[in-house]
Structures are given as C-alpha cells and as structure tokens.
Amino acid sequence: MSTTIDKVATPAPMAAPRQRGYWGTVGYRLRHDPVTLCFGALLLAIILSAVFAPWLAPFDPYRESIIRRLKAPGYMGHMLGTDELGRDMLSRLLHGGRLTLTMGMVPVLLATLIGGGLGVVAGFLGGVANAAIMRVMDVFYAFPSVLLAVAISGAMGGGVLNGMIALTLVFIPPLCRVAETATTQVRNLDFVDAARATGAPLRLVLWHHVLGNVLGPILIYASSLISVGIILASGLxxxxxxxxxxxxxxxxxxxxxxxxxxxxxxVAAMPGIAIFLTSVSLNMVSDGLRAAMDVRS
Structure with a gap:
C-alpha cells in the first residue's frame, strides 16, 4: 500500500523593503505631499510664463492707446484688460514677472554664496575669525531689512542693478548666521575629528565633511527668502x-x-494678485521642502 503525502506549499519569502537613501526619501515625501505639489506646479507655471513671456504675450507690452485706457477684461481681445495707458495687462504681467522674479532670486543666490561661505568659515574656524565676521553681520542686524534695502538703494540711486545689490547686502547677514550656526554644530562631530586626525587638508574637510552636512539647512532657509526678496523688490x-x-x-x-x-x-489689483500668488507658492514649497528634508520626522 502506497501512502501519498500531501506537500504543503510554503509561501515564498517576502522581499525585503527597498531601502531609500536620503535624497530618495526626500523625493518620496515630496511626491506624496499634495499641497507642495499643487503650489509647486503653480510656481513652475509662473516661472515658465515669465521665461517664455515674449512668445506668450498676445500684445506688445509697451504699446499705448489712449482710447483703450482701463478697459475691463475681455475688451477687444485684451484678456485681462488694459492699464492706465491702454497697454495690455496680460502682456505687462508676463513681462513684468521676468524682472520681478530676477530681482527676487538673484540677490538670494548671491547672498547664499557670499553669506553661506562666510558663515561656514566663521563656524569652522571659530575664535577671532568667528568674532570678526559675526560682529560685522550684527551691524547689519541693527537695521530693519526693509529700511536697510530702501536706504542702500536710495543712496546708490535706484535702478535694477542697484536694487539687486541692496537686496544682496540685506540677505547676507541672516544667511551667514544660519550657516555659522549649522557649521558650529557639525565641526565637533566624530567624523570631522576623524578626518582631521588623518591629516586631511582643511579644504577637503570643509568641502567633503562640513559643507555636505550644512548645505541642506542653508538651502532651505535661502528658498524661504526668495518670497521676501520678491516682496522687497516690488516694494523698491x-x-x-x-x-x-x-x-x-x-x-x-x-x-x-x-x-x-x-x-x-x-485691473488695479492684478499686479498685487501676481505678487501674492508667487509669494504664497514660494512659501508653501519652501515649507514642504523643509518637512521633506527633516530626517527626524
């Protein structure tokens, strides 16, 4: 008599969950954040509309027409109406975004390079170098940012270039402070001490071990300053x-x-609406990026 032994099928081993790296985790969090994605799409649309303004604008933004002054949206093909000189508002808003975004972003970029570099050097070296750099930054902190930007730009005579220089000088101190604080926290960690003990040059320690760990906080804070830069540039x-x-x-x-x-x-409120939407989008994207890059959450 033969005995049949039923073989019980053993379930296949479950695949181990895929481990994500730091930037993979950041990307995963951003992809699953609908609020950040929504405002990011709006911000991207604003930036692209400004970049491609010469091709998207339906009319010449400088063409005036006295008989078409302050017309309502939809008048004779003017989708957003006309301004006080009869110029097409949509075309003016598209072209105006180019200068406004440039004056808001370029100073933050320059201030990040200058202020961030000074802050990293001050935080890493400490001592006299730290005291000298940070005391100079404290002088700028004595003045409100708006008044300082107005004073510098007014003293230099106004204009796009002078306005960007004024905003750059306003943004350097806070970025320097953030970089100095982050670097001070990193410089005494074990891996930095180990790199020093192996005799690694100071340049390599700063570039590979310090900058990589402080770049995230600096960039997050810099992204939050772009909306401030746009508001200050519009104010100037x-x-x-x-x-x-x-x-x-x-x-x-x-x-x-x-x-x-x-x-x-x-029609009169449209430029203010454009500034408001851009600033809110930048703030929301910056908040989403900060939450996604927070390794503790």
Missing part, C-alpha cells in the same frame, strides 16, 4: 527705487495703477 519699484518706467514690473505697475483703484479695481 513701488517707491521708485527699482525698475524704472516704462519697463514692466509688478511693483511699478501696482504703483501706477493705485490711482485707478476706484475706476477699475480688478
């Missing part, structure tokens, strides 16, 4: 210390249209 243009007429700029357009707020309130 609003006061006549930034972009000069007839160049399109959101702050300058807001100043020119403030007298028309009672005649055509929707």
């Amino acid at each position: 243009s609003f006061l006549g210390l930034g972009v000069k007429p007839p160049e399109p700029d959101w702050g300058l357009m807001l100043n020119a249209l403030r007298q028309a707020i009672y005649v055509s309130p929707l």
